[in-house]
Amino acid sequence: MSSTTKEVHSVIKRILADERAYRTSLNYAVGYCRAGLTMSGHELKVQTLYILNNITHWRHADAKLVRKVLKEYKEEMKAVDHGDCPLCGEKVLDEFRDALSKREYEISGMCQSCQDDVFGRNESE
Numbered sequence: 001m002s003s004t005t006k007e008v009h010s011v012i013k014r015i016l017a018d019e020r021a022y023r024t025s026l027n028y029a030v031g032y033c034r035a036g037l038t039m040s041g042h043e044l045k046v047q048t049l050y051i052l053n054n055i056t057h058w059r060h061a062d063a064k065l066v067r068k069v070l071k072e073y074k075e076e077m078k079a080v081d082h083g084d085c086p087l088c089g090e091k092v093l094d095e096f097r098d099a100l101s102k103r104e105y106e107i108s109g110m111c112q113s114c115q116d117d118v119f120g121r122n123e124s125e
């Protein structure tokens, strides 16, 4: 396990230590954080995105540092797996069904096929 992964786990623990915010600003972030503690590598990178998206209203003395560490990890992993899907590891072809899928790719890096597995295919089409 890289030191960076340890660093990410340690900031996740800082978030989880703020139990007073569980029912307010942290909300869904709590679940994402708990799951993130068991992850590393590509999986953890995707998880940091969900955590970052869910702590935007979190106010805490450590919040700035926590966000910085999570963002840096995200950027670092982006360089490592550029073009590869974090779930299946295949090279991601620029073939997306719609703007929503394309946007999801920009956030998580997931290929269309894995997005279909995770989110389910849009039946209205």
Ligand SMILES: [Zn+2]
Residues within 6 Å of the ligand: 085, 086, 087, 088, 089, 090, 110, 111, 112, 113, 114, 115
């Ligand atoms: Zn994939």
